[in-house]
Amino acid sequence: MGFRHRGEAGRQLGVRLKEWASDQGVRQPLVLALPRGGVPVAAEAAQALGVPLDVLVARKIGLPGRPETGIGAIVGEDPPLFDRRALEMLGLSEDRLVGEVARERAELRRRALLYRGDRPTPDIEDRAVIVVDDGLATGATARAALRHLSRQGPARLLLAVPVGAPETVAEMRSEADDIVCLQQPPDFRAVGFWYDDFEQVSDEEVIETLNEVSGPTSDRPEG
Template structure:
């Protein structure tokens, strides 16, 4: 299974999620995207589920000199979550990555401010939260994001992706109540190999999607 682009992948994922939602008594659904690549996928899911869309900004902590290889991730002001096994194999310490964490934390807050424009983060407690990305490779950002959400007491926590590593998808079942991964190829190497169009998603595209589908403000008491 290959996807033309993230929009088409989101439509395929939305179809599966509609079937999943029909089998359960799910109320107050919130769709959260991991930006930027997860946003066009999640937008299709939010429309199908008739649910609001918001973002959860997570930043990968990469190897020094090889930032594309993730060994940890941060969300909000949470402490970084590292793949300790990977650090040990590479002979790295958390202290050595302190500068990388600080840099990524600044970028995380910049994006949160840009995408929300002063709007508060959505309520998580008691809701059915569907976390969406465009794919699942090492799972370091999804792992950190799910831990961050779990502490806020969602009623049900779901990870939904169009494609991912079978091994990583299995690992994520320890963090989420449900994991929906449409395509789990045995020869998975990278998310982009399963898309014909995997161009970078712009900040403007993220902001436009949130403007159209974000969660409404809570009612006045």
């Protein structure tokens, strides 16, 4: 089990997504990557589907002093979405996390400007949208992204990941119309555990990939 790198995972995911699109009668879906790690995965999937690639920047909100431990996430200018159970267990209030939210909001805006420039965000109303990341651990960023998109009226909303924690995949089924997850190992541990090469993706790689794979997003093909 597992993948050599994100590119291989994306190619395998692309095969499954082509089957999904054919089975569901979906033509020309919009593929949105969650940067940075989701971009090389989504690029392969978008190429397999023959559609453009775009990004939706989301940021994890971490514990004070332990930023790697996600307890929430933000997308765009939406209010932060917190894991209420985690906050209660840790004895934390939203007021205690104002600083973390502000820092992540600033980084989100920086990345959105860097990755998109003056390129308009795609109109997703009545379109089939596939959200892609490199894995699903707590699901904080994916949940925030899906709720952000669902308010915009997509025809269908799919979450696609190469690997995910089984309990998180089950929880996320209420957030999307469909979920495609290639592997759900019972001993999940962490996303990076299932990749031989899980090097951090750089801003430069994201921009280069988007320039290679992205295309016009103003068209509104049937979804």
